[in-house]
Amino acid sequence: MDFSKVIQERRSVKKYDQNVKMTKDEIEKIIEIASLSPSAWNLQQWHYLIVTDEDKKQQLQKCAWNQPKVSEASASIVVLGDLHAYERAGEVAEEWAQKGYVPADGKKGLVDSIYSFYENDQTKRDEAIRGASLAAMSLMLTAKDMGYATCPMIGFDPEAIRKEFNIPQNLIPALMITLGKGEESRERASRRSPKDIITYETF
Numbered sequence: 001m002d003f004s005k006v007i008q009e010r011r012s013v014k015k016y017d018q019n020v021k022m023t024k025d026e027i028e029k030i031i032e033i034a035s036l037s038p039s040a041w042n043l044q045q046w047h048y049l050i051v052t053d054e055d056k057k058q059q060l061q062k063c064a065w066n067q068p069k070v071s072e073a074s075a076s077i078v079v080l081g082d083l084h085a086y087e088r089a090g091e092v093a094e095e096w097a098q099k100g101y102v103p104a105d106g107k108k109g110l111v112d113s114i115y116s117f118y119e120n121d122q123t124k125r126d127e128a129i130r131g132a133s134l135a136a137m138s139l140m141l142t143a144k145d146m147g148y149a150t151c152p153m154i155g156f157d158p159e160a161i162r163k164e165f166n167i168p169q170n171l172i173p174a175l176m177i178t179l180g181k182g183e184e185s186r187e188r189a190s191r192r193s194p195k196d197i198i199t200y201e202t203f
């Protein structure tokens with residue numbers, strides 16, 4: 001699909017064909033492509049809780065303001081951000097040195113910079129949400145390109161999901177995405193115009 005068409009035609013779809021079940025391969029293909037998203041120092045803060053089992057989708061729906069699309073979609077995905085992604089700094093430095101992005105004697109300096117940047121809890125949280133959100137957008141566009149529909153969702157209780165699905169403390173739910181064969185078309189709500197959202201040079 002033409003790239004601008006993917007952007008123009010992606011919608012937040014609330015109704016799904018319940019007879020269409022996506023395969024694990026299709027879902028993993030989408031995740032693999034979405035993983036090409038950028039992240040600070042390539043730390044890849046994203047992790048996905050993918051729920052396809054019918055009973056588990058019902059449980060997830062209860063944690064998501066009972067929105068029916070959660071169980072009607074082929075898969076409902078909780079996109080998680082990793083507060084501890086910076087602990088992979090050593091692996092990043094190793095690969096970057098091998099690829100010549102940093103000199104071999106620059107590895108320690110790179111690891112120190114990463115740890116120092118992530119000292120602050122607010123930064124850890126901001127970065128977890130930022131990384132997960134960038135990947136989530138890629139996931140939605142990739143799904144659209146493959147003929148599937150999605151809906152991003154913030155209407156859920158993160159602590160209820162954490163408890164129900166035993167999510168470790170270092171992973172925070174950034175948003176949920178329903179994924180499946182879409183079954184609706186609604187007129188798109190308008191967007192604010194460029195003149196309302198752009199400030200050139202400085203405020």
Ligand SMILES: Cc1cc2nc3c(=O)[nH]c(=O)nc-3n(C[C@H](O)[C@H](O)[C@H](O)COP(=O)(O)O)c2cc1C
Pocket residue numbers: 010011012013014067151152153154155156175188189
């Ligand atoms: C972060 C985020 C949270 C959202 N939460 C919900 C939600 O809980 N339930 C829902 O039906 N739609 C949700 N939406 C979908 C928005 O309503 C939708 O993106 C917006 O109205 C624009 O429509 P469009 O995506 O079809 O262009 C959410 C969208 C985003 C980006």
